Amino acid sequence: MGRASRGKKARNRDHQGEWTATRAAVRASAIRSDSLRLLPGNPWVRAMVSSNINNVLSDMHRVLLNSGAPEGAAWELACSMVLGKLGMRPPWPPGPDAVAKWQLDQDVLILRSGELTVISPSAHAAVMAAAATLEPGDLALLSRDRDVVIPTGLLVLPEPVVCVNRTGSQSDTLAYGWQFTTQHQIHPTAQYPGVRISTFMDRDGPVQPDDWRAAVAQARATGHPLPRLVPDGTYGMRGDRPGTHPSEPSTELLTEKHKELQAALTQASAWRCEPVADIGEWSGGRVEDPDDDFACRYMFAFWRLVAQGVTTTTSPPSAPQGPRSPGRPHDPDIRVVRLAQQIPAQRPAEAGQGKEVRSYHHRWPVRMHKVRQWYPSAQEHRLIWRGPYIKGPADAPLMLGEKVYVADSH
Template sequence: MTELARHAASSLPDYRLHPEDLPSPVGFMVYAQPPVPGTASGPHDDVCIVSWGPGRGGVWVHTWAPTSMSPAQRGVVQIGRNLAKADHHDALQRARAAAARNLPTPSPDNKPATSEEAADLWGAHLLTTWLPNLERAPIPPSFCPPHGYEWCALTPMEFTEMEGWPDGVSDNQSSVAAEAKIALQRTILATWLLMGQTLVHSERVHAPRAARRRIETLDPAIGTAVRYIDLRRSRTEPSDHSTDDREKSGREYHHSWIVRGHWRNQYYPSRNENRPIWIDWHRAGPDDKPLIGGERVNVLRR
């Protein structure tokens, strides 16, 4: 599905996004591998999770990427998680006490003599840094979540023409980064459109018993069933030449052939406009005739 979405996005025509194009008003999807490289930076790998929900003028899309943190970053994260679990009043008092010490910012010039002093200096510095946030609200438990993925970007996607669509691309980004972000956004839209077509099969699958027990231990309110979206490859006769037409015209096909996947605009009277429909690759022509180029064999190499 990831490969199909990436391939379909490369030829996706400009299209006006509609609310009914979304699989659900609020949701998230996980790609088996990052569909577009170069879509995350810093301590992240490429984006492979997308979540969305309603926003002003359309839908707001959040992207997430796996983290690859250094030991120092993991230490900061652990402090944040401990603060998130602590009582807000106690955490606020500790941060104010650290700020009152007015300690210098850690640097090579004021390196502490012992590791204990270094840890104390870094801890006081972090508490002082987080004091303004603590005074406004508690640090949320999702502070660098333990599932290994971090939020990367927010892109407001309006229900408007795709041309010039990616509002989330800033002017100071490199052309390579901007193109990667545009490709990712088109891939997201292509995925939504593919999920809404009949070339996919939906099946509700329940988690195994051991997994259900682990999930219920974490949070009984979390559902233990998921919806699998499976692709169905079609094998059809040529749509523009029916059997009756061939008999009337006297045309006879001596081979069958493979039609590559492509987008086709289909008119919707309820919208009074066209909507892109993905036509998956399929075998066309008579079943009893040889396939041009020989039989197709898919090979998985590792």
């Protein structure tokens, strides 16, 4: 399901200090506690989510009507494609407000019971580069039981990811949540294992246009301040590798159909159909997300890189904890995801050729290379990445050239 967004323009960000696992864990725990305290029953959040759901269902309904679907069946199909994919069971609710209540209940469940995870900046950069290589059809290779080691989780990023959606609006995502679901598609008997993904905007993040500041102030004035993590988009991913079933469409066809649907949703007259490159790069900045699938691509890459062993998962050193307030979750074990290793970027030998040898004082994530690896024992191809190929010495500080985006107040 699509997301609500807030507009802004770019400016450079000042360096905010070195990332540490302990500091990241303390920050993530505090953010989750604040969100659990302020999210349940918040009427402002529910109104925003309800409006977003209404827009998504209405857009899908119009597309299906224009595709020739019968009037009576178009709404059922729209609900199945949007709500059933998220794990909601038919019969469908009478309106968007009931759907919003259900969605927020799921988000609260993720915040309360999901395994809290933080990711280092370098591992995050590797995931971003890997996500850039993914086609929509690649996402159909997800094996939930093999790839997703945590059934319910909350991943807090080192800094917000700013995405530009199909309308040009921008939003900042600070955390992703996920939980296992059963998808209900079109017919009551069409049920598939799936994963529901929730994206959470940063209330205090870089996206701060005037109307957002006004909404935050009004919510606070009425006694219902917005939580630090504001529920945004929700997405459903099928988790039984449908792209590999003989009776299912191929990954290439799934990619084509996905692009056709997104083109219809954006009412674009011309659609860019060039294939996505197998080599992805990330050096900071905004993410263009015209297909509204970046959240799924990021989480697919995250899960697969963890399963592949490109990243390693540990617990942070114990940090002093203050007294626990009522309702505050206890986080004895917070997962920390880091790069397991880095591979120096390949470049022509310069020594002995009359050229000055470069001496790097920083390192940059350069690229991830996507391949389909054949596993004879399983008789199947699996999508893996080679890399990350990182330029610069391993002991040098990470330099991403990051930017943040703030609203134009003029």
